[in-house]
Amino acid sequence: MEQRNNKLGWLFTSPYLIYSVIFFFIPLIWTFFLSVTDWNLIKPTFNFVGISNFKEALQSPNVHAAFWNTYRFMLIFVPLVTALAVGVAVLVHGLHRFKGLFLIGFFLPYLSSGVVSALIVKGLLSYTSPINTALRGIGINVDWLGTPFTALFIVGLILAWKFTGYYALIITSGLESIDKEVYEAAAIDGVKDGQRFWRITLPLLYPSLYTTLILAFGVTFGIFTEVYQLTGGGPGNATNTWQMEIFKQAFSNLQSGYASAVALLASIATFISIYIIRKLLEVWGKRNGWV
C-alpha cells in the first residue's frame, strides 16, 4: 500500500518536477555555465573567462544603478501598494452588496498589459496633454519622465495601480477570516472604534500582510515592462533595473555570458534581500505578539 502511495505521489508531483527541471534547473545550470564564458551563443567557439564577467558587472555603473534603483522602487512601491491594498480591502470588506464586483474591478489592472498601461501614462504625461497644459497654466512645469525622482515615482505609481487589486484580494480574504465575535468581545471589553483597526484587525491580518509584503518586495526585483516602455532606464540610469540590464546585455549587445553573470548577481541580491526582509517581518510580528 505504501509503495503504491509512493508511486502515486511521484506521479502527481512529476508534472511540476519536470516543469521545474526543464524551466528552472537546466536554465540555472546553463546560466552558471554561460556566466564564466565569453560566449554570445552564436560564435562557433568560446573561451572560459573565469570570474571576469562578474568582476566587470560589479564595476559597471549600470549594474550599480540597477542594484540601488531596486531599493528606491521598494521605498516608493511597497508602502504605496500596501496602503492602497489595505484601504481598498477595508472599504470593500465593509460593503454589504457587490463585494465581488468591486474586487474584480480592482483586480482588472493586474490582468492588463504593462505595455498598454505604460503607453496610456506616456500619453497622460505628454508635454501637450491637458494635465500638463493645465499645470503649466498655474506655473508648474514638470518633466515627469525626464527627472530622476519623478520618473521613479511614476513607474512606482503604475506598479502600485497594477498590483493594488491583487493584494487587496489577499487582504480581503484575511479580513473575511477574522471572526466577528472577536470584535464583539473587544467592544464589550471597551475597545473603541478608532482602536479596532490597530489593536484587532492589523494583528489578525498579519499573515495576509506578510504574504502581500513579501510579494510586493519581490515585484521590485522583476521590474521591466513599465521601465522599458516609459523611460528605457533613464534619465541617465535613474530607472535602470536588473531586468532591463539583463535584457540590454543579452539581446541588444549579444553578451550572453556577461548577461548571465548579471542575472546571477541579481538572483543573489534578490535572495539575500528577500531573506532579510522576511526575517525583519517575522521579528516585527513576534515583537508585537502577532505570531
Place this chain on the structure above:
Amino acid sequence: MKKRSSALLMVTLSAVLLSACSTGQGTATNDNGNTAAGGVTTIEFWAAPNPTQQAYWQEMAKAYQATNDKVKINVSAIKESPTSEASIQSAIAAKSAPTMSENINRGFAAQLSDSQALVPLDTLAGFSDVISSRSMTKTIEPWKFADGHQYVLPIYSNAMLFGWRLDTLKELGYDAPPKTYSEVLEVTKKLKAKYGDKKYLWAKPDLADPTAWKRWFDFYMLYDAASGGNKFIEGNSFTGDEKAGTEVLTFVDNLRKEKGILARQVTDPFENGTGIFTDVGPWTFTTWAQKYPNLKYNDTYTLSMPPVPDGIDPAQSKTFADTKGLVIYASATKAQQQAAVDFIKWVYSDAANDAKWFKETNLPPARDDLSTNEAFKPILDASPQLKPYAENVPNAVPPMDNAKYNDLQTIIGVEAFNKVVKGQIAPADGWAAMKAALEKALK
C-alpha cells in the same frame, strides 16, 4: 524496482513535455541541410515581421519557383520574441537558422559576422552580377566591412531627411527651410519670439534618451552632413572628425540656449505643430495619410537634407542611411547558399521587382539609379514626397560595422549628445569625454 519505475515515469513525461515544446523549426532546417530527392534545394527565407514585406517575398519566391523547379523557397516572418535580433540569435544557437534573412541592419550584421555566422557575399559566385544588374555599385560601396568583405546586400536605403513645418516657416517669413546652422538659429529666434513655449524648433523626447539606435536619427544625421560622410568609427578605430563633431554639438547647444529644444515626452510633436523640425523617414507617410491627412507635402511640410555648419556647401550635405539588407547564413549548406544567391540575382535582374517593392513598402530600393530609372518614375510622380529620398540614396551613409555598436552609440548619447541637449556639458568637453569613452570601449 520502485526507483526504476519512478525514473522511467519521469523520463517518459519529460519526453512528452519536451516534444510538446518543439516548434518543428529545427526539423525543417535539418531536412534542408541536404539537397532533397529529385535534386530540389530547399531554402528558408525569413522576411521582415510585417505583412507587406512578407507578402512581397512570398510573391517573388513563387514567381522564381515557376522558373526554376530545382529550388523550393519557404518564406516566413522573423519572429519577434522578444526582438527579431534575439530570434535570429536563438535560431543560430539552436542550429535552426534560416538560409537567408532580410531586415538586417549593418550593426547587427557586424555582430553576426564577428561571430562567423554570415557568409561574405562577395565570395559567392554571381554576387557581383547582382550589384551590376541592380545598378548599386555606388550605394553598396560604404557597406563594405572593415575586413574588405560585403556581408549584407542592402535592400532599401532611406536617406533620412529632416521635415520642416512649411506652414510655420511661411508664418515666420520663409518660403524654404534654412540650410545652414546660422540660418536655423535665426529661424529659432523668430519662432520663439512669436510663439514662446507653444512651439519649439526641435521637439522630440528621444533627444535626451541614451538608447543606442536613437542616435541614428539625430546625432548621425547632423554629423554625416557636417563631416561630409566621415565614418566616425571604422573597424575598431575611432575616426571621428573632431571639428565637425564639435560643430554639431555646438549647434545643438545653441538651439538649447535659444530654448529651441523640447526633449520631453510629447505626442507627435511635429504632426501637432509643437515642433517644426524633425527627422522623417518614408515609412511615415502612410501613417500621416491616415492619422494626419492635413499634412501635405510642399504645403504644410517639406523635406530637406540636414543643415550644415556655416561655410559648408549645403548641396554637399550627407545624411544617415536607415537601411536594411539581406544576409546569407554560414550554417546553410553550399547548395543552399548558391541557391539563395541565384534567387537574389533573379529578383534584382529586373527593375520591375524593385519598383514593385518601392510601390508596396514606400521604402526606396538601394540603387544608384532610383531617381533616373524609368521603372520608378510613375511611383515618384504619384508620390513626390519620395523624390528627395530617391535622389539622396547615394548621399546616405550606412551605420557603423562594429559589433559593439549598441554600447558605442549609447556612449555618444550618455557622454555627449544627451548631456548637451540638457545643458549639462559644454560641446567641446562632451566631444572629448565621448571620444575618450569610445576609445576605451573599442580596445
